[in-house]
Amino acid sequence: MDSTTTYKCPNCGAGLVFDAEKQKLHCDFCISDFDESELDTEAMREEAQREADADREFDSKTVEYHCASCGADVICDDTTVATVCYYCHNPVVVTERVSGGLRPSKLIPFKFDKDEAKATFLRYAKKKLFAPTDYFGDANAEKIAGIYYPFWVTDADTSGSFFANARQVRTWTTGNYRYTETRKYRISRAGDIHFEDISMSAISNEDKKMLEGILPYPTDAYLDFSIPYLQGFAAKKRNIDREALYGEVKERMDTYADTLFTGTAHGYTSVGDKQLDLTVRKSHWEYSLMPIWMLNYKYRDKNYVYAMNGNTGKLYGEIPVSIPKMSLFAGGLFVLITLICALLGWLLF
Ligand SMILES: [Zn+2]
Numbered sequence: 001m002d003s004t005t006t007y008k009c010p011n012c013g014a015g016l017v018f019d020a021e022k023q024k025l026h027c028d029f030c031i032s033d034f035d036e037s038e039l040d041t042e043a044m045r046e047e048a049q050r051e052a053d054a055d056r057e058f059d060s061k062t063v064e065y066h067c068a069s070c071g072a073d074v075i076c077d078d079t080t081v082a083t084v085c086y087y088c089h090n091p092v093v094v095t096e097r098v099s100g101g102l103r104p105s106k107l108i109p110f111k112f113d114k115d116e117a118k119a120t121f122l123r124y125a126k127k128k129l130f131a132p133t134d135y136f137g138d139a140n141a142e143k144i145a146g147i148y149y150p151f152w153v154t155d156a157d158t159s160g161s162f163f164a165n166a167r168q169v170r171t172w173t174t175g176n177y178r179y180t181e182t183r184k185y186r187i188s189r190a191g192d193i194h195f196e197d198i199s200m201s202a203i204s205n206e207d208k209k210m211l212e213g214i215l216p217y218p219t220d221a222y223l224d225f226s227i228p229y230l231q232g233f234a235a236k237k238r239n240i241d242r243e244a245l246y247g248e249v250k251e252r253m254d255t256y257a258d259t260l261f262t263g264t265a266h267g268y269t270s271v272g273d274k275q276l277d278l279t280v281r282k283s284h285w286e287y288s289l290m291p292i293w294m295l296n297y298k299y300r301d302k303n304y305v306y307a308m309n310g311n312t313g314k315l316y317g318e319i320p321v322s323i324p325k326m327s328l329f330a331g332g333l334f335v336l337i338t339l340i341c342a343l344l345g346w347l348l349f
């Protein structure tokens with residue numbers, strides 16, 4: 001085979017490399033080896049060609065900017081060229097074409113348009129008792145932007161085995177004697193677990209709190225990515241590769257498997273010395289974009305974020321507290337309390 005062809009691992013979709021010593025194709029990601037004869041190389045070559053074409057198309061129809069004010073790296077399609085940053089609303093100049101395999105494979109489209117996102121935001125801000133009056137303004141709500149956030153979404157088939165030591169303790173008293181009976185058990189379990197849509201943010205932790213606030217997205221909302229979905233929106237550029245997330249994804253699977261297996265050990269006083277061995281047999285990774293309506297708002301030199309899940313409408317919001325409005329309220333409270341005290345006084349005497 002020629003070394004420039006990139007075959008993908010049938011187990012996990014990562015790129016295979018040819019190991020000359022073993023004369024096998026090797027996957028670094030899931031640690032598997034394949035004979036070239038066991039792979040349908042013709043189909044794989046065609047698939048690789050299709051992907052390369054799609055990558056090229058993506059690169060030629062998208063541009064990116066780096067915002068000097070807030071540091072955001074943002075991708076948009078070249079018919080929606082940004083003049084101000086989607087995040088901080090400072091002027092930006094789009095300078096570069098996108099390159100380097102950043103084409104998403106899946107996406108969840110926006111379900112609400114900007115007017116609806118604005119209306120929800122204004123309703124939300126009005127309900128906040130201490131929000132400053134100038135925060136309600138239409139001009140501010142106008143800055144809401146539809147932004148796709150990059151995620152790695154994983155499905156996996158795993159096989160697990162689980163061992164633990166358990167105890168059952170019983171105590172009773174007969175006459176002057178107190179008895180304690182401890183029964184010891186060795187627990188062993190085994191089973192297959194399928195994981196669906198483990199979603200990990202593909203950008204470093206900057207917006208972690210916001211993302212936790214608006215997740216999850218429904219598993220049936222994913223569509224195959226195509227460029228028109230980007231029109232009128234922006235996409236945050238990914239800066240985490242799947243290889244960097246494998247450990248964290250595996251940890252999540254382990255934690256879940258542990259809970260699942262432990263849950264099958266009923267009726268013991270304690271379960272300890274747990275040993276779990278979870279093997280990933282097959283995994284499937286999709287680089288996906290998730291829709292968020294977002295408003296970054298600066299009030300008295302502090303930044304606030306308002307965000308809405310573009311599919312479910314789930315909200316996350318930080319709203320500044322207006323000092324004058326709060327003291328007005330506190331003032332009202334004081335008057336009310338004084339009045340009640342006065343009334344009470346009048347009643348008592
Ligand atoms: Zn693999």
Ligand SMILES: [Zn+2]
Nearest residue numbers: 067070085088
């Ligand atoms: Zn910016």
